[in-house]
Amino acid sequence: MAMMIRGLIFDCDGTLADTMPLHWRAWRQVTRKHHIHFTEDRFYALGGVPSRDILKTLKQEQGLAIDPIVVAMEKEEAYLELLAHVGPIEIVGQVAHENYGKLPMAVASGGTRRIIEKVLVHLNMRHLFKAVVTSEDVVNQKPAPDIFLEAARCIGIPPQFCRAYEDTDLGMQAIRAAGMKAVDVRDLLASVNGSQR
DSSP: OOOOOOEEEEOOBTTTBOOHHHHHHHHHHHHHHTTOOOOHHHHHHTTTSOHHHHHHHHHHHHTOOOOHHHHHHHHHHHHHTTGGGOOBOHHHHHHHHHHTTTSOEEEEOSSOHHHHHHHHHHTTOGGGOSEEEOGGGOSSOTTSSHHHHHHHHHHTOOGGGEEEEESSHHHHHHHHHTTOEEEEHHHHHHHHHTSOO
C-alpha cells in the first residue's frame, strides 16, 4: 500500500530555483581571486554543502592562507549580484504551487538563510512554505539527514510521511537517511527535456 504523504520538503538551489550555474559563476570569481583550485565537476558533486565547509576542505587540501568564513562571505556577495538572473525550475515549482494550502511544505537548503529567503522572495514563492530551514539551523550538513528532519519537525509531520525533492547525490542520501520518500529532480528534468541536465 502506498505511504500516505502528509508533507513536502524541497531543496532550493537546483531544485526550486535554477541557481547552480550562477553559484558556479560566483565561485569562479572568488577562486580565481584567491588562487584556489576548484573545478566545476567538483562544485556540482558538492551540491548542498555550505560554501564555508567547501572552503575549509580546499584550504586543508591546498595549504591555502585563506579564512574560509571571509571567502564564503565574498562568494555570497558575488552571488547576490547575480540574483536578478535566477529563474524557477518550473516542474518543481508547479508541485509546490499545486500543493499550497493542501499540504504543509518546507524548504531544506544547505545555503544561508539570507540568500535562500531572498531567492524565494525573488521567485514569488516564499509564501508557499511554512518553514525555511538552512545550513545555519543544523550542525550536521547533507548527506546527514538533520536538515530534512528539522524541516519535518517545523511543519509538524513525521519524516516517514514526508516526500522530499533534491537535485544532488548528497541531498538524496540525506533524504533517504531521514526515512522520507525521495524524488530526484534530475530525473524529472530529464523526462521533461528528453535529455540529461
